[in-house]
Amino acid sequence: MDALILARIQFAANISFHILFPTITIALGWVLLFFKLRFNGTGDDKWMDAYRFWVKVFALSFAMGVVSGITMSFQFGTNWPGFMERVGNIAGPLLAYEVLTAFFLEATFLGIMLFGWKRVPGWVHTGATVLVAFGTTMSAFWILVLNSWMHTPQGFEMREGVAHATDWFAIVFNPSMPYRLSHMLMASTLTVAFLLAGISAWRWLRGDRAPSVMAVLRTGVVMAAVGGPVQAFLGDAHGLNTLEHQPAKVAAMEGNWETGGSVPLLLFAIPDEAARENRFEIAIPYGASLILTHSLRGEVPGLNQFRGEHPPVAPVFFAFRVMVGTGLLMIAFGLFGAWRLWRHGELPRFMLWGLVAMTFSGWLATLAGWYVTEIGRQPWLVTGVLTTAQAAGPVPAASIGTTLALYLTIYAMLLVAYVGTIYRLAARGRIAEAMPGNVMPTPKGTIA
């Protein structure tokens, strides 16, 4: 394999591993604040128990996000030196503002949030929780600003082959930013909703009837029931925005070869890029036209219009179906679960097992969604400005291959340890706090 494809695989592996954890911490930070505020408001210990359990998951996810994020900050330079040379004047300030306004804030107040319990007044601890949640969201904001700008760049001019900023407002509020940011924040909300619900369902099925388990289960299911439909709406809006700015990506998502009207919605197909046609199509007539143009006969762009300049079709096509399929399943679980909880106050066993199976469904949908948008951007790194190949560095393939193997080994190991640890924590419930090395003096007024 050549160095370019290895560099891409390495970066993709790293960024895929990284995104798993911010996807959890962004929303979980706010959920923890919710638990804390509920406790402050009601004095009910179950909310404190919920906080104390989930703050551990938060701390673990945060650490995983930090270490993989640091790796990424280096890989910009090691894998894509051409990126910073060409568009560094724009990417640089955005990344710098992320470090200055988000990283230090999160990292410092996380220390207070985790270890400062007994050392600071309650309001300072609540304040630390607010700042950590705010920090994770700010971090997402800056990264999505930069990512969106790479998809839909504006507010700059090229001078001697280097991009120079002319309008920072236009750069930050580029056309795809609001869609991408809200879609990602809601993806995080749903990921956390199913993580909360799935782990709580598992604890419940194992006979753990602590009041906090049901409280968290309800929180998760309600988040899913509200977040699912909202996400479907945001996703549709994001798709229409992509149709306007990156039609080739939409053509690949739909698996549509010829530009034209009355395009069917493909439920399944195997796109064959060599023959430029699909095999084994299962389709709903007029579906794609209806969704993308809100009219049965509306025109949908086809891949043949972008010959040689469109992304690889099959990965975009399949990833899109994985994302939408998982999303629809999430909506079904959220709505049905909320209805059952509302009518009966608890969930049937098959539903609980279903939620256990869906525990990490948010990861699947989020990764699939990122693959759609990032592979869908190819061959461009920055649309119309810089191709991925132009940004690659002179590092030999052997070096990249060796480090890739190293990274993959570590990531596989850590992922297993991470998921295993969460289930262990759940299995042991509140016994966890009594372990040596995890000594926790019980705060006044809580059940230990």
Place this chain on the structure above:
Amino acid sequence: MTPFLPPDWLPVIFAGLMALSILFYVVLDGFDLGVGILLPRVTEEADRDRMIAAIGPFWDANETWLVLGVGLLLVAFPSAHGVILTALYLPVAIMLVGLTLRGVAFEFRAKAHDLTTKRRWDHAFVAGSVTAALSQGWMLGHYVLGFAEGWAAIAFAAMSAVGLAIAYAFIGAAWLIWRTEGALQRQAIGWARLAIWPLGLGILLVSAVTPLVSPRIFDRWFSFPEVFLLAPLPIVTAALLLGVGNLLKHMPFPDDALRRLPFWGAVALFSLFFAGLAWSFFPYVVPERLTIWQSASAPESLSLILAGAIFVLPIILGYTVLAWRIFGGKARDLTYY
């Protein structure tokens, strides 16, 4: 946004900010990594927990200075960032794996369900800390030689790797003297005493090699009148080494007096050494190849970052001080929230 400074000055300011971030990183994460290097010296479970507790609330924020330092290199001097990180591709990757292991082992060990698992994460923590320290030292050695190749360069880089690991162990021990008590503190005093002389030797070696590999640096150090301006640097360094070395012989004092002194002595030593290096290489960001002016980003982008940094950095320093005050005093138990 119009630049509010003569454009020539912006790269200098950013070089200063970057150097400061790296110095902060080396001092702050240096003591974290040092504690990681020293962890295997202790077998008692409670003492291990106490060592970890001494760095628990700090390490994450400490590591962020690395992100800022590399981030500033990336955003302010993009072409130098490309050259440096391509030249150091393998050691960077190894350091990242080390930092990854160190960072997560911390969290995993606190949640381990039995002693065997906890010990396994302890091993990962130690391995990560040692690997990160060695690879950073290796990179320092390569950088000092301007990325020269050949056996001599490799030998020097290897020496520099060991030297930095010893330096980290020293500042880690000094931190533990401040943050622990009783038998553990006495052990930490012993480690610091063991580490301080090789540390002095390492400083001497790098200081001797740097002017020898580059006539430009030689001239900078040994020309008139600079030689008088710079003379205090080695003199103060030597005085500090002797002073702290002597102090350690008599520690601990009644009432734990002067417990902070070895740590601040280590900070002063690190800073002086770093200042010496900075003086040698300025204005080159890639030794003898790229100056800060040749590799700087566009002034309008730099002033935008500077405006943010001037506003935000004092706030960051403010809440860092707040966290240090909240977690002042001796580390006893790992009180995880």
